[in-house]
Amino acid sequence: MPAILDFISNDWMPLAVLTKLAWLVQIGLMVHVLKTGRPYWWFWVLFSAPLIGGIVYFFVELLPERRSSGGSGLFARLKPRSWRIRDARATLEETPTVKTRLALAEELSDAGQTAEAHAVAAEALSGVFKDDPHTLAEVARYAIELSHWDEALALLAKINTRADRMLALDVALLQGRALLGAQRYAEAETELRTAAERYVGEEPRYFLANTLRATRRESEASALFQEIRTRFRKAGPAWRRTEKRWYRLATAALKQPAADHYKK
Numbered sequence: 001m002p003a004i005l006d007f008i009s010n011d012w013m014p015l016a017v018l019t020k021l022a023w024l025v026q027i028g029l030m031v032h033v034l035k036t037g038r039p040y041w042w043f044w045v046l047f048s049a050p051l052i053g054g055i056v057y058f059f060v061e062l063l064p065e066r067r068s069s070g071g072s073g074l075f076a077r078l079k080p081r082s083w084r085i086r087d088a089r090a091t092l093e094e095t096p097t098v099k100t101r102l103a104l105a106e107e108l109s110d111a112g113q114t115a116e117a118h119a120v121a122a123e124a125l126s127g128v129f130k131d132d133p134h135t136l137a138e139v140a141r142y143a144i145e146l147s148h149w150d151e152a153l154a155l156l157a158k159i160n161t162r163a164d165r166m167l168a169l170d171v172a173l174l175q176g177r178a179l180l181g182a183q184r185y186a187e188a189e190t191e192l193r194t195a196a197e198r199y200v201g202e203e204p205r206y207f208l209a210n211t212l213r214a215t216r217r218e219s220e221a222s223a224l225f226q227e228i229r230t231r232f233r234k235a236g237p238a239w240r241r242t243e244k245r246w247y248r249l250a251t252a253a254l255k256q257p258a259a260d261h262y263k264k
Contacts, residue, residue: 089104
């Protein structure tokens with residue numbers, strides 16, 4: 001911090017200060033590009049047009065990301081997560097429906113409060129919704145995040161997917177994840193390959209790569225992790241917003257020695 005202040009204070013002329021602050025912002029944006037896996041050509045945009053490039057980056061990359069974080073209006077989308085959880089709790093108290101309950105569970109899960117998200121969502125499995133396929137799938141997902149493999153598989157076994165192809169893909173993905181966690185690798189690979197063929201997103205491919213690694217097919221696993229990273233960097237903003245988690249996990253997996261994985 002002292003170095004930054006010295007940098008700014010060398011010349012207190014308003015234009016000079018604004019110019020230096022603009023470059024500091026540009027450096028921060030370049031770091032953001034690097035850490036979040038944005039395409040490398042953003043470096044050229046930010047470097048060659050410090051002010052205009054930063055404005056373009058804000059509207060193309062940062063603002064849509066904030067808008068996708070939840071809520072129906074701009075101010076709701078910019079609310080801190082704790083405020084959105086508070087509002088979701090209030091909405092559930094006023095209107096106790098399955099929809100509002102699952103909305104609260106989603107906010108809790110996004111905040112890392114997976115155990116409470118699971119508990120909140122599980123309460124929706126009652127009455128006429130006790131066998132609702134989409135609710136079962138949501139609760140199973142939270143169970144998987146908590147490593148409750150048997151519970152997840154039991155919930156997924158109740159789901160009838162014959163009339164819903166999209167739900168069938170989600171269930172195949174969730175079954176693959178639960179089977180992987182239960183170390184039933186052959187079954188997990190079958191489900192994850194089925195999901196990866198038609199699923200829009202990197203989640204099944206990431207867990208398929210983990211299945212390959214768990215069965216000591218390291219070269220295949222590494223190639224798949226790298227493919228996830230490559231696709232992410234070449235994709236547009238919408239894809240990067242939804243697939244950021246899998247890009248980061250694939251990056252971390254490539255840095256992890258295979259031997260460490262086999263010890264688990």
